Amino acid sequence: MTVWVETDLCDACKLCIKACPYGAIELKGGSAYILERCTSCGACLEVCPKAAVLTDFKPRQIPDFSDRKGVWVFAEQRGGKLTRVSLELLGKAQELAGELGQEVSAVLLGHQISDLTATLVEYGADTVYCMDHEALKHYRSNAYTKLIEELVNQYQPNIFLLGATHIGRDLAPRVSRRIAVGLTADCTELSIDSKEGILLQIRPAFGGNVMATIANRYSRPQMATVRPGVMEMHKKPGKGNVIEYKAVLFENEIKTRVLKVVKEKKKGIDLSEANVIIAGGRGVGDANGFDILRELAEVMDGQVAGTRVTVEEGWIPPENQVGQTGRTVRPEIYIACGISGAVQHRAGMMNSRYIIAINTDSRAPIFQVADWGIVADLFDVVPEMTRQLKEAKEKTFGI
Amino acid sequence: MDIIVLVKQVPNTTDVKLDEKTGSLIREGLESILNPDDRHALEAAVQLKEATKGHVTVVSMGPPQAIEVLTEAIGMGVDQGILLSDTAFAGADTWATSSTLGKAIQQIGKFDLIICGRQAIDGDTAQIGPQVADYLHVPQVTYVAEIDNIDEKSVIVKRRLEDGYEMVESELPALLTVISEINKPRYPDVGKMIAACHEDASIKTWNAADIGVTVHEVGLAGSLTHVIKTYVPKFKRQGEIIEGDTKAVVRELIQKLGRSEGSTACKAVAAACRLEAS
Numbered sequence: 001m002t003v004w005v006e007t008d009l010c011d012a013c014k015l016c017i018k019a020c021p022y023g024a025i026e027l028k029g030g031s032a033y034i035l036e037r038c039t040s041c042g043a044c045l046e047v048c049p050k051a052a053v054l055t056d057f058k059p060r061q062i063p064d065f066s067d068r069k070g071v072w073v074f075a076e077q078r079g080g081k082l083t084r085v086s087l088e089l090l091g092k093a094q095e096l097a098g099e100l101g102q103e104v105s106a107v108l109l110g111h112q113i114s115d116l117t118a119t120l121v122e123y124g125a126d127t128v129y130c131m132d133h134e135a136l137k138h139y140r141s142n143a144y145t146k147l148i149e150e151l152v153n154q155y156q157p158n159i160f161l162l163g164a165t166h167i168g169r170d171l172a173p174r175v176s177r178r179i180a181v182g183l184t185a186d187c188t189e190l191s192i193d194s195k196e197g198i199l200l201q202i203r204p205a206f207g208g209n210v211m212a213t214i215a216n217r218y219s220r221p222q223m224a225t226v227r228p229g230v231m232e233m234h235k236k237p238g239k240g241n242v243i244e245y246k247a248v249l250f251e252n253e254i255k256t257r258v259l260k261v262v263k264e265k266k267k268g269i270d271l272s273e274a275n276v277i278i279a280g281g282r283g284v285g286d287a288n289g290f291d292i293l294r295e296l297a298e299v300m301d302g303q304v305a306g307t308r309v310t311v312e313e314g315w316i317p318p319e320n321q322v323g324q325t326g327r328t329v330r331p332e333i334y335i336a337c338g339i340s341g342a343v344q345h346r347a348g349m350m351n352s353r354y355i356i357a358i359n360t361d362s363r364a365p366i367f368q369v370a371d372w373g374i375v376a377d378l379f380d381v382v383p384e385m386t387r388q389l390k391e392a393k394e395k396t397f398g399i
Numbered sequence: 400m401d402i403i404v405l406v407k408q409v410p411n412t413t414d415v416k417l418d419e420k421t422g423s424l425i426r427e428g429l430e431s432i433l434n435p436d437d438r439h440a441l442e443a444a445v446q447l448k449e450a451t452k453g454h455v456t457v458v459s460m461g462p463p464q465a466i467e468v469l470t471e472a473i474g475m476g477v478d479q480g481i482l483l484s485d486t487a488f489a490g491a492d493t494w495a496t497s498s499t500l501g502k503a504i505q506q507i508g509k510f511d512l513i514i515c516g517r518q519a520i521d522g523d524t525a526q527i528g529p530q531v532a533d534y535l536h537v538p539q540v541t542y543v544a545e546i547d548n549i550d551e552k553s554v555i556v557k558r559r560l561e562d563g564y565e566m567v568e569s570e571l572p573a574l575l576t577v578i579s580e581i582n583k584p585r586y587p588d589v590g591k592m593i594a595a596c597h598e599d600a601s602i603k604t605w606n607a608a609d610i611g612v613t614v615h616e617v618g619l620a621g622s623l624t625h626v627i628k629t630y631v632p633k634f635k636r637q638g639e640i641i642e643g644d645t646k647a648v649v650r651e652l653i654q655k656l657g658r659s660e661g662s663t664a665c666k667a668v669a670a671a672c673r674l675e676a677s
Contacts, residue, residue, distance in 0.1 A: 021629040022490075039490030039619050041626065060620070138565070141529065141539055166560050170541040173493065173529035182494055182623030185524035205629065206412055206521055213628040229663030255538035256569045259555070264563040275664045301667065332662035353662050355636070356652065362640075371637045372655060374648055384649045392653075392672040 002056060003040050007031040009052035016044035016053055021212065060218065068220045070155065071097040074148075074162040074171070075108040075120050075128070078139070079261075082116055085163030085228035090124040092190055092231040093161060096199070099192045102158060105129060107151060109144055109247075111137040121240030123233055128240060129155075133247040138258035139167050145174045147247050152179050157221045159199055161190075164225040172225045181219035187226045198222065271320065276302025277331045279322055279349070280310055283338015283359060283378055287315040292379065293337060296386045299393065305329070307345050323348040337378040341366025358382065400453035400551075402444045403513045405500060405531065406437040406472060408465040409521040433468040436516025438475075439577050442584040443546060444514050445476040451549070454478050456507060460488055460499055469602050473595040474587025480595075480602040481507070487607045490619030493526040499617045500527065501534030502610045512554065513574040517542060528576035538573045544580040 005016075010031035017025045017032065024037035025044060032044075032053070044053045073089040075082060086106070093104045106125035108116060110132065117128045131147050148171075152160070160175075162168040164186045176183035188211075189202035198215055199222040205212040216222040271277065278297045280290055290304060297304045306316040308323055322329050323345040334352035339345060341357070341364055349355070350369050357370035358378045367373040374381055411430045444455045457472040459465050460483040469480035483503050491499065504510065513532070518525035525541070532539035544564060545557035555568045559578055595602060607617060614620055641648050641655075657669035668674075 019628075021626045041490055041619060043627070141532075145533070166542050166558075169525045170529060170539070173524075173526035174533045174539065176494070176526075177497060177530040177533035182492060183526060184624055185493075185522075185526055200627075201624075204523075205626075206410075210629045210631050212626050214624050215627050216624050219623045229666070255573075256540065256567055259566040259568055261560075261565045262563045275662075300664070302664075332664040333656065354656065354659055354665065356656075367640070368638070369636060371639065371659075372652055373638075373640045374652065375640060375642070376645065376648065380645045381649060384645050385653070388646075388649055388653060389668070389671060396671050396673055 003034050003038055003042070003044065004054055005032045005034060006052045006054055009050045011050060011052075013049065015047045015049065019043045019047040062217050065158070065220045068156055068158040069102050070105055070157040070159070071100070071102060072105045072107055072157040072160040072221065073125070074160070074168065075106040075116070075125075076163055076165060076167055077108065077110050077113055077116060078167070080110070080113060080116070082119060083163060083165060083228075084233075085165060085168075085226070085231075087119070087123045087233045088228070088231040089161045089163060089226060090120065091234040092226070093159075094124040094234060094236060096159060096190065096192055100158070100197065103127065105155075105157070107131075107148065109133075109136050109147060111135075114242075117240075117242045121242075122235055124236040125240050128242045129245050130242055131245045131247040133249050135249045135251060135254065136247065138261065139171075140254050140256050140258065141170055141174050142254045142256065143249055144171050145178055146249070146253070147245075148175050149178050151245060152221065160221040160223045162223075162225045164227050168225050172223060176223050179221075181221060181223055182216040184214045184216065184224040187224045188230050190224065190226065190231075199224070271303055271305055271322070271329050274303040274329070274331050276300045276333045276335075277305050277322070277329055277349075277352070278302055278335045278337065278382075279305040279307070279339060280316070280337050280378075281307040281339030281345075282309050283340075284310060284315065285338075286313075289379075290316055292382045292386070296335070296382050296389075299386050299389045300333070302331070302333070307339055307342075336366050336370070337382055339366050340364045341369065400447060400451040400512065400549075401510045402447060402453055402455045403504060403507065403510050404437070404440050404444045404455060404457045404472070404477065405513065405515040405527065406441065406457055406459045406468055407434045407516075407519045407521075408432070408459065408461050408468045409434045409519050412520050431464065431467070433471050434516055434519045434521075436518060436520075436577065436579060437468075438516070438584040439579050439581050440514040440516045441472050441475050441477060442582045443575075443577055444512075445585070446582065447512070447546070447549065448476065448478075453511075456481065456510075458483065458500065458503055458507075460484070460491075460496060460503075462489075463604075466602060466604070470592050470595045471587050473601065474589065474592035475585055476588075476591070478601065482602065482604045483606075483610065484604050485606040485617075487614040487618045487620075490622065491617060492622035492624045493522075493524055493530055494623045495617050495619075495621040497527055497530035497534055498621060499610070499612065500531050502612050503605060504531070504535060506605070506610050511551075511571050512549075513537070513572070515574065515576045517576045517578050525576070528574055532574035535572075535574070538569045539575070540567050540569050540573065541576045543575045543577045546575075546581070 071093040103126040105127040106120040184201040201214045278293045311321045332353040335356045355370045357366040357373045362375045455477045515528040542559040543556045544559045547555040657674040659665040
């Protein structure tokens with residue numbers, strides 16, 4: 001199967017080039033040209049206003065899944081405690097189920113966990129499927145997969161969401177393969193397509209450089225894992241229904257054993273994975289100047305970074321450098337302190353979600369890429385910010 | 400001990416540049432590399448080979464130029480390479496990819512251990528390992544940070560969790576996905592890499608017919624999920640200068656941050672400061 005362009009019909013509008021997820025179309029001799037990279041996905045066919053893009057690919061029949069009902073959430077618990085992302089997913093599930101006119105169910109596996117069902121109902125589960133078995137004391141892929149397979153086959157859900165945790169990312173692909181359905185990883189947004197009624201799964205791709213919308217048209221349930229912290233929890237008044245599902249499990253079919261579980265404090269994380277980055281430039285003055293940045297980073301659960309100059313001066317280590325020769329970062333909050341914003345530095349941080357610039361020079365180019373700028377001395381602003389956030393945290397959480 | 404390592408050639412996504420005018424990705428000149436986590440998988444396999452007098456086969460699915468990463472693997476000490484390459488494999492999602500890799504592994508035959516990197520930097524899905532394990536009906540342990548002990552029957556590994564780790568024992572054969580913490584990969588030996596480029600070298604290429612799959616099971620046609628749209632996230636910068644005395648300025652900034660949408664870090668600020676959404 002191939003895709004080609006009828007050059008007589010093509011008016012070089014470039015819509016297909018924009019639509020191509022694979023960068024496989026370019027303009028050549030005044031019309032669109034399909035490169036070898038093309039995977040025949042058909043995205044260009046749909047957007048061409050002149051119907052100049054043609055294919056011999058016959059579209060696959062989309063099966064009728066109108067009998068599949070229900071939005072399921074995997075209620076992940078560790079040591080009898082529900083993970084926060086499970087409740088966040090219940091919040092999103094209520095929204096999706098509302099649009100579809102369907103119900104929300106939570107799937108809870110573990111040992112001596114029946115007291116968690118009330119919390120799941122409180123946060124939006126109409127039904128909780130609860131499986132209690134001694135062999136489920138610790139999470140194990142084979143045990144969980146077998147039981148979820150049984151449950152899915154019996155109740156035939158439409159959508160099944162799991163948190164993208166170390167457990168969710170181990171379990172979801174195993175389950176998806178077992179029950180022969182597609183799976184989308186690490187979604188940051190979910191919605192229902194109003195025309196087709198399918199789940200639209202949005203996730204970062206290509207190292208976070210693009211966002212992709214993914215559909216799961218050929219199998220049910222539509223499975224996705226969702227990043228923790230993205231969706232919002234919503235309590236829901238009313239009652240829920242708990243269904244105790246009898247788990248039959250034999251130790252010899254599980255094939256793994258958890259020998260021990262050890263809790264450890266987090267070590268310093270990678271800049272590219274940091275949610276908050278407090279970055280310093282020449283304006284920080286010297287190595288000691290970074291101390292106030294570190295204090296702010298600590299209260300905001302972030303990491304400290306620096307520009308090329310600060311690394312060359314030896315104020316911070318090279319692995320903390322942001323910019324074209326350093327790392328490209330994409331945190332949710334980037335606070336640029338005493339950074340003028342050379343083009344190389346901007347290239348390394350301009351995809352951050354929110355950018356704050358603090359600089360005494362109002363003409364510094366960093367202000368052009370900032371959401372909020374403060375024209376002031378960082379040695380006044382940064383400690384004040386640390387102080388206010390600390391005070392608020394102490395008041396709210398008592399720590 | 401027979402070990403199979405699954406690797407992928409990926410574009411170096413940390414190096415991606417955007418066309419400032421159109422906002423689209425510049426793909427030309429983007430370097431192709433051996434996926435970083437997979438390098439650790441190779442190192443783990445070669446270390447086990449050295450300790451147990453084992454045999455290591457590296458498998459990759461990709462276009463013909465992906466032979467480069469197999470050559471590199473042989474340079475690290477792997478015994479043989481198999482490249483799964485066919486236009487029919489193109490555009491595969493993880494379902495179709497795991498079918499292809501699973502079929503190929505069945506073709507290879509006996510194995511005690513399969514080792515993969517945790518995830519590839521171009522897709523970041525971390526799905527292939529568990530999906531291949533289920534395809535082959537073998538147990539899996541993901542996020543492996545250390546191989547503590549291994550004998551003919553079982554392996555004991557340290558599995559990394561968000562808040563610590565667990566020690567897991569698994570029967571063999573099994574599949575492990577490893578994280579970078581597990582080892583420091585060696586540099587490939589240039590002599591071995593050059594030898595791998597000879598015609599009679601230990602790298603074979605298999606197509607769809609070689610592994611016995613039809614075009615409907617693999618590639619885009621065999622996929623269950625499809626990308627229906629991609630876009631480059633572009634944020635409208637508010638470009639607002641906050642003025643006033645330090646205390647007031649900071650208070651305003653915190654409020655603005657806390658009321659910003661689409662960020663967990665902002666939500667954390669809002670929660671601490673008890674801000675209501677605007």
